[in-house]
Amino acid sequence: MIPHLLSASDLDRDTATLVLDTAQGMASAMTGREVRKLPTLRGRTVVNLFFEDSTRTRVSFEAAAKRLSADVVTFSAKGSSVSKGESLKDTALTLQAMGADAVVVRHSASGAPHRLTGWLNGSVINAGDGTHEHPTQALLDAYTIRQRMGRFDGLRVTIVGDVLHSRVARSNVALLTTFGARVTLVAPPTLLPVGVSAWPVEVSYDLDSVLPDTDVVMMLRVQRERMGDSFFPSAREYSRRYGLDVTRMGRLPEESIVMHPGPMIRGMEIAADVADSERSVIVDQVTNGVLVRMAVLYLMLSGEKGTML
Amino acid sequence: MIPHLLSASDLDRDTATLVLDTAQGMASAMTGREVRKLPTLRGRTVVNLFFEDSTRTRVSFEAAAKRLSADVVTFSAKGSSVSKGESLKDTALTLQAMGADAVVVRHSASGAPHRLTGWLNGSVINAGDGTHEHPTQALLDAYTIRQRMGRFDGLRVTIVGDVLHSRVARSNVALLTTFGARVTLVAPPTLLPVGVSAWPVEVSYDLDSVLPDTDVVMMLRVQRERMGDSFFPSAREYSRRYGLDVTRMGRLPEESIVMHPGPMIRGMEIAADVADSERSVIVDQVTNGVLVRMAVLYLMLSGEKGTML
Amino acid sequence: MIPHLLSASDLDRDTATLVLDTAQGMASAMTGREVRKLPTLRGRTVVNLFFEDSTRTRVSFEAAAKRLSADVVTFSAKGSSVSKGESLKDTALTLQAMGADAVVVRHSASGAPHRLTGWLNGSVINAGDGTHEHPTQALLDAYTIRQRMGRFDGLRVTIVGDVLHSRVARSNVALLTTFGARVTLVAPPTLLPVGVSAWPVEVSYDLDSVLPDTDVVMMLRVQRERMGDSFFPSAREYSRRYGLDVTRMGRLPEESIVMHPGPMIRGMEIAADVADSERSVIVDQVTNGVLVRMAVLYLMLSGEKGTML
Numbered sequence: 001m002i003p004h005l006l007s008a009s010d011l012d013r014d015t016a017t018l019v020l021d022t023a024q025g026m027a028s029a030m031t032g033r034e035v036r037k038l039p040t041l042r043g044r045t046v047v048n049l050f051f052e053d054s055t056r057t058r059v060s061f062e063a064a065a066k067r068l069s070a071d072v073v074t075f076s077a078k079g080s081s082v083s084k085g086e087s088l089k090d091t092a093l094t095l096q097a098m099g100a101d102a103v104v105v106r107h108s109a110s111g112a113p114h115r116l117t118g119w120l121n122g123s124v125i126n127a128g129d130g131t132h133e134h135p136t137q138a139l140l141d142a143y144t145i146r147q148r149m150g151r152f153d154g155l156r157v158t159i160v161g162d163v164l165h166s167r168v169a170r171s172n173v174a175l176l177t178t179f180g181a182r183v184t185l186v187a188p189p190t191l192l193p194v195g196v197s198a199w200p201v202e203v204s205y206d207l208d209s210v211l212p213d214t215d216v217v218m219m220l221r222v223q224r225e226r227m228g229d230s231f232f233p234s235a236r237e238y239s240r241r242y243g244l245d246v247t248r249m250g251r252l253p254e255e256s257i258v259m260h261p262g263p264m265i266r267g268m269e270i271a272a273d274v275a276d277s278e279r280s281v282i283v284d285q286v287t288n289g290v291l292v293r294m295a296v297l298y299l300m301l302s303g304e305k306g307t308m309l
Numbered sequence: 310m311i312p313h314l315l316s317a318s319d320l321d322r323d324t325a326t327l328v329l330d331t332a333q334g335m336a337s338a339m340t341g342r343e344v345r346k347l348p349t350l351r352g353r354t355v356v357n358l359f360f361e362d363s364t365r366t367r368v369s370f371e372a373a374a375k376r377l378s379a380d381v382v383t384f385s386a387k388g389s390s391v392s393k394g395e396s397l398k399d400t401a402l403t404l405q406a407m408g409a410d411a412v413v414v415r416h417s418a419s420g421a422p423h424r425l426t427g428w429l430n431g432s433v434i435n436a437g438d439g440t441h442e443h444p445t446q447a448l449l450d451a452y453t454i455r456q457r458m459g460r461f462d463g464l465r466v467t468i469v470g471d472v473l474h475s476r477v478a479r480s481n482v483a484l485l486t487t488f489g490a491r492v493t494l495v496a497p498p499t500l501l502p503v504g505v506s507a508w509p510v511e512v513s514y515d516l517d518s519v520l521p522d523t524d525v526v527m528m529l530r531v532q533r534e535r536m537g538d539s540f541f542p543s544a545r546e547y548s549r550r551y552g553l554d555v556t557r558m559g560r561l562p563e564e565s566i567v568m569h570p571g572p573m574i575r576g577m578e579i580a581a582d583v584a585d586s587e588r589s590v591i592v593d594q595v596t597n598g599v600l601v602r603m604a605v606l607y608l609m610l611s612g613e614k615g616t617m618l
Numbered sequence: 619m620i621p622h623l624l625s626a627s628d629l630d631r632d633t634a635t636l637v638l639d640t641a642q643g644m645a646s647a648m649t650g651r652e653v654r655k656l657p658t659l660r661g662r663t664v665v666n667l668f669f670e671d672s673t674r675t676r677v678s679f680e681a682a683a684k685r686l687s688a689d690v691v692t693f694s695a696k697g698s699s700v701s702k703g704e705s706l707k708d709t710a711l712t713l714q715a716m717g718a719d720a721v722v723v724r725h726s727a728s729g730a731p732h733r734l735t736g737w738l739n740g741s742v743i744n745a746g747d748g749t750h751e752h753p754t755q756a757l758l759d760a761y762t763i764r765q766r767m768g769r770f771d772g773l774r775v776t777i778v779g780d781v782l783h784s785r786v787a788r789s790n791v792a793l794l795t796t797f798g799a800r801v802t803l804v805a806p807p808t809l810l811p812v813g814v815s816a817w818p819v820e821v822s823y824d825l826d827s828v829l830p831d832t833d834v835v836m837m838l839r840v841q842r843e844r845m846g847d848s849f850f851p852s853a854r855e856y857s858r859r860y861g862l863d864v865t866r867m868g869r870l871p872e873e874s875i876v877m878h879p880g881p882m883i884r885g886m887e888i889a890a891d892v893a894d895s896e897r898s899v900i901v902d903q904v905t906n907g908v909l910v911r912m913a914v915l916y917l918m919l920s921g922e923k924g925t926m927l
Binding site: 045071075086087097098 | 346
Binding site: 351352353354380382384385395396399402403405406407408 | 653674684881893902903908
């Protein structure tokens with residue numbers, strides 16, 4: 001129904017479920033084949049337009065596109081015409097004219113992917129814009145939760161850390177509540193957005209009290225470069241109050257799981273033992289990231305334009 | 310007739326026409342197919358050897374090669390063995406030994422592509438060398454002009470801006486005059502080459518007086534980094550005298566077109582309204598760039614070596 | 619028999635011979651075909667994980683993988699999550715989760731590839747780790763020697779230069795002695811490892827006296843950045859005593875050959891006339907590098923896991 005993927009809040013429950021089901025279909029299709037590659041998007045061109053570095057996300061999209069036999073072209077802003085003064089509009093018109101069928105964009109400015117849609121006929125996928133959204137991260141997280149927990153309704157998800165600067169948190173709140181989960185945010189007061197009271201979530205400053213009622217705990221990345229900021233307690237204090245170590249993990253119910261979008265700093269927001277424990281689904285998240293991105297590209301680029309997603 | 314593409318001035322009218330016709334054939338071949346990819350160059354390796362950054366040109370060649378099913382390998386000089394003291398000759402011998410069928414080279418030194426031909430059996434395509442030439446740019450410009458104007462003979466083309474440092478201008482003057490067009494250069498006296506009086510062109514310092522007799526106006530890129538140079542008037546003065554705004558565009562005849570090789574700085578050498586106007590073929594130039602590069606690669610790499618181009 | 623390629627000293631004579639024979643088979647297979655590309659590894663993903671820049675080695679592996687129809691993804695450490703504090707382990711788990719079938723790794727720390735094998739199900743190929751090993755370089759050197767000399771038994775190989783810091787030297791000593799060649803090292807005393815007396819080699823400080831009894835002379839790369847070190851004589855002194863010029867080359871027996879792993883600094887460790895002479899097989903080494911890497915990838919990734927190599 002929508003030709004682009006800009007924000008998790010644009011996705012209604014049916015569309016989001018379609019993405020997850022398609023990703024699951026991708027997993028089956030790949031498993032059954034000797035050659036783990038589908039011919040679906042042969043001749044289509046996917047452009048990775050990265051104004052910020054993110055090797056993980058770029059490589060995940062690249063792997064997804066190549067497994068569907070699409071051609072992938074990387075257009076990184078460093079040393080490109082962007083640094084020679086070209087506007088975002090002209091970069092978009094250029095990619096359009098070169099025949100980009102989909103543009104995967106990461107940009108430091110919230111809203112940049114949305115602006116791109118005004119200039120491109122092809123599909124735009126937001127791979128992270130400023131502190132705004134990162135919708136494929138939310139979709140891969142939802143896929144992983146469904147895979148392990150089997151349901152969303154009434155599921156208690158706790159998101160812990162720097163919510164203020166986290167596009168991952170924003171996208172997850174939107175998608176998880178659409179799916180019927182109950183979300184709690186745990187963060188120092190300085191790292192919560194001003195308008196958080198209007199979000200459909202509960203807020204707590206005390207991780208220990210929330211964990212016993214949590215099915216899924218999602219640790220956010222600590223961005224080292226912010227550690228000096230006045231927003232932040234000291235690294236040690238942060239880790240003590242908001243980090244997940246083995247003792248604290250012991251407060252979680254039996255069947256609960258631990259998530260992290262990566263890259264993580266072991267010993268800071270998450271202890272090594274926790275990251276490697278049986279509760280951790282962090283590695284599954286990466287695998288599912290490729291599947292979900294295959295699904296999104298497939299739904300956007302195969303068949304009739306604008307009718308699937 | 311020639312195995313390499315080093316300079317637009319090497320192309321006689323028949324060869325250049327063959328390239329444009331082949332590019333047109335590529336456009337038809339791609340339009341008719343569900344899978345927009347031709348198998349022609351499967352198993353051939355195209356190396357992008359970029360000693361200077363140029364994301365646009367690199368991506369255009371990469372898209373062209375991939376649409377012909379060639380493998381593309383990017384060899385950028387940054388952090389490569391070049392920075393460890395390797396000579397251009399040894400880089401060439403290395404690419405040759407790795408089985409490069411064509412090497413697309415951009416280099417800050419005029420003549421570098423020519424020197425490469427001494428060490429490579431594969432084809433060399435000049436993608437911009439110093440202030441010398443950029444022949445595929447001239448070919449895509451010619452393709453765009455033919456597409457819109459239907460002819461070259463007697464066509465009045467005006468090239469505006471920093472001719473002194475522009476390989477685009479050099480290549481266009483060579484090719485357009487080969488095709489029978491009449492070229493006028495408009496630039497501040499400091500930005501014209503010393504030997505321009507020997508070129509087969511007219512020269513003017515007054516853009517307004519030339520425009521009414523112009524069919525095609527080609528704006529050159531202003532390189533911001535030169536703005537401080539003594540060559541250059543101030544940005545504001547440059548823009549006032551040599552920039553193309555809507556008022557000035559009004560002096561052009563009805564059917565004339567506006568071109569720019571990109572990346573452009575809107576508001577400097579060209580106003581945003583002009584770039585987006587119906588006269589502007591700037592976006593077509595980008596699309597045609599891929600087609601022309603497909604044609605050049607095809608003519609060089611398919612069939613008998615050295616017999617087509 | 620081994621699923622990874624970490625060190626030339628892991629290779630017994632039969633396994634190493636299998637790699638060289640397979641590489642020779644690749645050469646034949648490519649020569650006979652109009653399309654120089656084998657479908658063998660379609661759907662497999664090869665990741666180039668480069669923590670140190672090395673365009674040559676990366677491009678060689680990339681060309682090898684693409685000629686076998688594998689998908690290649692480059693994950694360079696610059697600007698990646700590694701620089702955001704991610705551990706090597708988490709990078710490995712991420713690549714694993716994304717479905718990497720083989721990881722080609724270059725790292726400044728000796729032993730890093732070995733540590734990767736603990737976290738990856740896929741194959742690990744060491745493309746250079748610290749001052750430790752570079753096994754595919756030794757294999758391509760052996761391939762080149764066999765191609766030109768027809769045998770290893772009793773062959774006299776002289777390795778000249780900075781042995782102390784050279785993974786190329788370590789890997790070659792291991793593989794060549796496995797093959798039955800007799801290796802002599804020639805270097806300034808400061809550029810020999812402490813434990814060299816335990817190596818199965820002879821050592822000399824006098825290049826001129828060794829050359830008349832040499833079948834293969836292998837010049838090591840001088841790393842300019844070390845030239846200021848106390849290890850090193852001055853550039854001029856180094857070149858005079860350990861460089862290979864035409865006069866010195868005259869001391870070699872008739873059928874002997876000259877090798878260099880590249881990139882070389884002409885005029886420093888090797889004279890331009892020597893590099894371009896008929897004795898030089900430096901360009902063959904590059905060509906054979908692609909073949910040997912195709913063979914290694916083929917033996918690791920096709921057919922039953924862990925049974926071929």
